[in-house]
Amino acid sequence: EKVENKPRKIIGNILLYTFLIEGIGIILLWLFQGAHPDRFFYALFHGVSAFCNAGFGLEDDSLLSWQGNPGALTIISLLIILGGLGWVVIKNIFQKILKKTRHLSFHTMVVLFTTAILIFSGFLIFFIIERISAPPSRPWWLDLGNSIFYSITTRTAGFNVLFPSDMSPISQILSIPFMIIGASPGSTGGGVKTTTFVLFFLFVLRGMDEDDTRLALGEHRILRETVQKAAVIFIRYFILYLISSLILYSVERVQNSHLTFIQILFETASAFGTVGLSLDTTSHLSVTGKWIIILNMFVGRVGLLAFSLSSFSREKHFTIKKPRGEVMIG
Structure with a gap:
């Protein structure tokens, strides 16, 4: 199903799944709010914020005061995960539940497996x-x-x-890759996307097949063009992230010499991934630094994807076949 063929149906499905999941989440959050005087509004606000991966809370400490409410935190966690899977995956899961399809799609399996691995590995790393x-x-x-x-x-x-600022420096550093990877395609989350990371990681780890046209992934083979797009997006994202971090660090070293390079790397990754976590850095940034962060958030959410798609859509025609060249590497 392609967007250009049935846009109304796709938009309708997105709205249906969004309101259904958010509605169930809001009701469950309302039940876990206890005797809170504004518990319905709290449930409504945090339910929508969680599913949309917005991260906005109604308390100064975000959800720090919810540590004693594991039921509510579980619902918030599930909403975040569902919002980060992407509507294509959610639709496929609903189709499987309603028995409208026999098998989950390959894309759905990759997204679910990668999401589970990232959550489990992150939990294990941070807990230890x-x-x-x-x-x-x-x-x-x-x-x-x-x-x-x-x-x-x-x-x-x-x-x-x-607060991330209360965590150990190692945890702070290891948070950066998770923020860079982000959620899945077609979701409410940002980042370079889980599928892009998986394809790039496997390409670096194993390379292409012997015929140099496909990448093996389980019982399936990914076309070379798809792998190339994933590699280009990931590399561009990472290069822009490093350049932006260096620029921000250079600017802030002049005006805020107390900010460390780890704080800058963390802040930039959070902005590019539209995460919103901070090591108590944002409020201390200079005006120029805040503008850099704003630009990072915009590029991380819209600009990089639009730029990549526009470059991929250009068809290249060569009338002259250039001679083959060989270079040594390694």
Whole structure:
């Protein structure tokens, strides 16, 4: 199903799935709000914010005060995950549940598998690191819940159940790749996207097939053109991220010499991935630095994708076949 063929049907499906999932999430959040005087509005606001991966909360500490409400945090986590899967995946899952299709699509399987791996690996990394540096008085189950939620929210949602500035430097650094990868195509999240990362990672790890036309992934083979697009998008994203980080660091070193390079790398990754997490850096940025962050958020969400698609859409015609060249590498 292509957008240009049935745009009304696709928009209708997106609205249907969005309102259905958000509606169920809001009702469940309302039930977990207890005797809160504004519990319906709180449930409505946070439910929509979670599914849209916006990360906006109604408290100064985001969701820090929700640490004692595991039920509500579980619903928020599920909404973030569903919002980050993409409407194509959600539609395919609904079709499978309603038995309108026998099998989940290859794209859906890749997205679900990659999402699960990222959540589990992130949880494991953050839990181990934070337990090592945790004070003896802090219960293990608190780090367990925080690590699971942080692994989910790092990939574009941006809710806080703990402040990243209170985490160990290693956890702060390892948060950056998760923010860069982000959510999945067609979702409410940002980042370079899970499928792009998987194809680029496998291409670097294994390379193309012997005929140099496809990349093997399970029982399927990905066309060379798709792998090339993924590689180009990932490399462009990473280069822009590094350049922007260096520019921001250079600007802030003049006006805010107390900001560290890790803070700048974290802030830039958060902006490019439209995450919203910060190491208590944003409010200390200069006016120029804030404009750089604004531009990063715009490019991370719209500009890079539009630029990549426009470059891919250009057809190249060569009337002269150039001679083959060989160079040594490594």
